[in-house]
Amino acid sequence: MGSVAAEELNLDLRSSFVPKTITDFLRHLSANNNHPATLRDFLSRLEDELRKIHAFKRELPLSMLLLNDAISVLKVESQKCCRVARDSPPVLEEFIPLKKELGDQSEEEEEENDDDKDDNECRDKRNWMSSVQLWNNNTTTTTTNNNNNASDRKQLLHKLQTKKSEEGQSVAEDPFQTCSNRNGGRRAFMPFSRYSSSSSSVPVTTVGLGAASKEEKEESVRNRLSLLTPSVKEGCGSRGSRSSSNRAVSSSPPTAQPGLRATSLQQTARKQRRCWSPELHRRFVNALQKLGGSQAATPKQIRELMQVDGLTNDEVKSHLQKYRLHTRRVPAASSNQPVVVLGGLWMSQDQYNDSSKVSSSGSGSPQSPLHLAAGSRGGTSPTEGDSIEDDEDARSESYSWKSHMNKPGKVDV
DNA sequence: CAGGCAATAT
DNA sequence: GATATTGCCT
Numbered sequence: 001m002g003s004v005a006a007e008e009l010n011l012d013l014r015s016s017f018v019p020k021t022i023t024d025f026l027r028h029l030s031a032n033n034n035h036p037a038t039l040r041d042f043l044s045r046l047e048d049e050l051r052k053i054h055a056f057k058r059e060l061p062l063s064m065l066l067l068n069d070a071i072s073v074l075k076v077e078s079q080k081c082c083r084v085a086r087d088s089p090p091v092l093e094e095f096i097p098l099k100k101e102l103g104d105q106s107e108e109e110e111e112e113n114d115d116d117k118d119d120n121e122c123r124d125k126r127n128w129m130s131s132v133q134l135w136n137n138n139t140t141t142t143t144t145n146n147n148n149n150a151s152d153r154k155q156l157l158h159k160l161q162t163k164k165s166e167e168g169q170s171v172a173e174d175p176f177q178t179c180s181n182r183n184g185g186r187r188a189f190m191p192f193s194r195y196s197s198s199s200s201s202v203p204v205t206t207v208g209l210g211a212a213s214k215e216e217k218e219e220s221v222r223n224r225l226s227l228l229t230p231s232v233k234e235g236c237g238s239r240g241s242r243s244s245s246n247r248a249v250s251s252s253p254p255t256a257q258p259g260l261r262a263t264s265l266q267q268t269a270r271k272q273r274r275c276w277s278p279e280l281h282r283r284f285v286n287a288l289q290k291l292g293g294s295q296a297a298t299p300k301q302i303r304e305l306m307q308v309d310g311l312t313n314d315e316v317k318s319h320l321q322k323y324r325l326h327t328r329r330v331p332a333a334s335s336n337q338p339v340v341v342l343g344g345l346w347m348s349q350d351q352y353n354d355s356s357k358v359s360s361s362g363s364g365s366p367q368s369p370l371h372l373a374a375g376s377r378g379g380t381s382p383t384e385g386d387s388i389e390d391d392e393d394a395r396s397e398s399y400s401w402k403s404h405m406n407k408p409g410k411v412d413v
Numbered sequence: 414c415a416g417g418c419a420a421t422a423t
Numbered sequence: 424g425a426t427a428t429t430g431c432c433t
Binding site: 270271273274275276314315318319322 | 425426427428429
């Protein structure tokens with residue numbers, strides 16, 4: 001969807017804008033005074049862009065800032081330029097309150113639970129995310145940009161900064177610092193790097209490394225993180241954090257930092273625990289279904305189906321093991337209890353309906369919390385070992401495979 | 414090598 | 424105690 005547009009945009013930007021700063025751009029414009037259209041066009045594109053990244057404002061505070069700045073500058077300019085009274089409502093207002101994001105990058109500001117806004121936002125994010133990669137490598141998605149645009153951005157940023165010097169609140173010194181910082185705090189899906197499996201010499205330098213492998217880059221980012229973020233929330237998946245799907249992060253503990261017998265660590269180093277975030281689990285279950293149940297599926301297949309990079313066979317295997325254990329206990333429990341009653345949330349997911357979408361993380365849908373159509377199955381089908389493949393809700397977060405059959409309400413037959 | 418299970422670690 | 428990792432066997 002967005003990719004095409006973005007590409008176009010990129011191209012356009014590249015050819016017409018990127019090489020210049022806003023100032024230059026304006027100068028250029030005013031030189032050829034007869035291009036108000038260009039300006040407006042550009043402005044509208046900026047606003048468009050702003051709208052797009054609005055959902056990511058927390059992850060991309062700087063981008064927001066840049067865009068906002070650029071837009072406001074351009075607006076002023078455009079009005080100056082063509083003082084033709086135009087009725088353009090101050091769309092901008094809404095975004096301006098970006099202010100505090102810079103101020104208190106440290107802790108919170110995002111605790112508001114606006115149902116509407118937040119929800120939309122999250123959904124947006126999720127879509128974007130999942131369309132890119134599950135636990136965003138941040139480096140993967142951004143890298144391409146980084147190499148090309150990083151410097152430009154910096155320059156631009158700098159210009160803008162100096163321009164509005166007295167407005168204070170100057171942006172963090174290093175854009176990437178801030179970014180990393182925030183990422184560390186509440187990124188959606190980080191690949192939970194493992195430490196120095198082989199390369200102890202990974203330079204922790206900047207983000208620009210061109211051909212470095214993903215892992216290395218992740219690592220570097222992470223290292224920076226661990227340095228920058230003193231207290232990372234240990235919120236694994238559904239545990240620490242409730243609601244707001246955007247921070248199901250697996251953060252990396254201080255393991256790498258303090259001692260770090262850099263070279264002599266490989267031996268007994270245990271792998272970093274993988275956090276099976278709800279999303280991840282959801283994917284897992286999805287794959288499971290596609291493969292015909294937890295008994296039929298093999299770790300490898302699952303892993304391939306999940307399409308989560310960085311995920312290893314062993315991890316899947318382990319998870320599968322646990323999954324099997326848990327799913328064996330519950331359903332067998334009481335003989336005839338309709339499956340639906342048990343959790344109320346036995347898979348209702350379109351396991352057969354969905355024709356092609358694997359990822360389709362649409363489960364977060366607020367629409368149908370629990371409609372239990374499937375339900376009654378006459379008896380266990382004779383053909384297989386596992387007739388009851390359950391799928392946990394996974395609807396928003398906090399998967400738990402213990403369906404809580406002990407609902408306060410009286411569930412009677 | 415890949416899967417399954419059990420022991421072990423966090 | 425739950426959950427993830429590692430080891431061992433097939």
